[in-house]
Amino acid sequence: MRRTLDAVLAGRLEVDVRDQLPLTDAAEAHRRIESGPRHRQARPGCLAAGKRECDAREGSEGIRKLTYYLGSSLDGFIATPDGSIDAFPVTEDVIEFMAADYPETLPTHLREQLGVTAPGRRFDTVVMDRNTYAPALQAGIVSPFAHLDQYVVSTTLPASPDPRVQVVAGDPVELVGRLKHRPGAGIWLAGGARLAGALLGEIDELVIKRYPVVLGAGIPFSMTGQVRSVPFELVDDRILPGGTTVARYTRTT
Numbered sequence: 677m678r679r680t681l682d683a684v685l686a687g688r689l690e691v692d693v694r695d696q697l698p699l700t701d702a703a704e705a706h707r708r709i710e711s712g713p714r715h716r717q718a719r720p721g722c723l724a725a726g727k728r729e730c731d732a733r734e735g736s737e738g739i740r741k742l743t744y745y746l747g748s749s750l751d752g753f754i755a756t757p758d759g760s761i762d763a764f765p766v767t768e769d770v771i772e773f774m775a776a777d778y779p780e781t782l783p784t785h786l787r788e789q790l791g792v793t794a795p796g797r798r799f800d801t802v803v804m805d806r807n808t809y810a811p812a813l814q815a816g817i818v819s820p821f822a823h824l825d826q827y828v829v830s831t832t833l834p835a836s837p838d839p840r841v842q843v844v845a846g847d848p849v850e851l852v853g854r855l856k857h858r859p860g861a862g863i864w865l866a867g868g869a870r871l872a873g874a875l876l877g878e879i880d881e882l883v884i885k886r887y888p889v890v891l892g893a894g895i896p897f898s899m900t901g902q903v904r905s906v907p908f909e910l911v912d913d914r915i916l917p918g919g920t921t922v923a924r925y926t927r928t929t
């Protein structure tokens with residue numbers, strides 16, 4: 677069955693993935709939530725660089741990583757021109773993947789419906805732009821990721837109505853720099869083109885869910901207004917049964 681991400685994020689969707697999955701798949705999803713990622717692969721460049729450098733990239737030396745975890749069309753758009761992400765085919769396998777491998781990226785209401793209690797292995801913080809926060813806010817959900825520390829970058833939003841959500845009007849680069857030096861787990865960037873463009877120099881890891889759909893036009897992956905080459909290394913790649921691919925890259929410089 678197909679889901680729409682806009683509906684998921686706005687809390688309009690009532691789902692129980694375990695009801696939709698064969699029993700073995702549901703059990704497997706829960707096993708994976710508890711036991712960690714399955715498809716981690718060797719990282720030749722990182723191994724060659726030595727443990728110290730690998731550890732630094734993985735954020736184990738006290739600096740937290742910023743991960744841009746996003747969904748994209750085949751032609752590189754993260755949303756349609758009006759900001760909708762409904763065109764992405766969020767099939768059961770995609771939801772199962774998210775619940776198993778990135779449970780902290782599911783909105784709190786959906787985690788409750790799915791019975792997902794894992795705190796998440798990767799992120800304890802999310803940084804999003806105003807337009808990404810807006811659908812939840814419009815649906816009356818002031819704290820869509822209540823299990824995370826939430827920062828919304830905006831110069832126009834008034835102060836947040838929820839203590840777990842901080843509205844930041846200042847420079848997002850300065851914000852992320854501050855967050856990186858605090859103790860904690862990783863930082864998830866859930867940003868649109870302008871925010872991702874502004875933070876390009878701070879992104880340590882990219883996780884790209886590429887949905888098997890072409891949009892033709894839309895909001896691009898990042899919008900910097902300037903040519904900038906930032907090298908990344910592929911460290912994990914998988915193909916979900918419905919044709920969505922998930923590639924994970926770490927920054928090499």
Ligand SMILES: NC(=O)c1ccc[n+]([C@@H]2O[C@H](COP(=O)([O-])OP(=O)(O)OC[C@H]3O[C@@H](n4cnc5c(N)ncnc54)[C@H](OP(=O)(O)O)[C@@H]3O)[C@@H](O)[C@H]2O)c1
Pocket residue numbers: 745746747748753754755758759760761805806807808829830831832833845846847848866867868869870871872874895
């Ligand atoms: N496919 C995915 O994985 C994915 C992920 C995230 C978002 N999205 C979609 O992308 C859409 C948002 O993209 P967008 O390109 O419209 O967002 P955007 O241009 O990056 O940011 C939207 C708003 O956030 C604030 N903002 C962003 N960067 C800022 C900066 N450097 N400094 C200060 N404020 C900043 C501004 O709000 P103010 O005007 O209030 O200052 C800006 O108008 C959403 O509709 C969402 O659905 C998709």
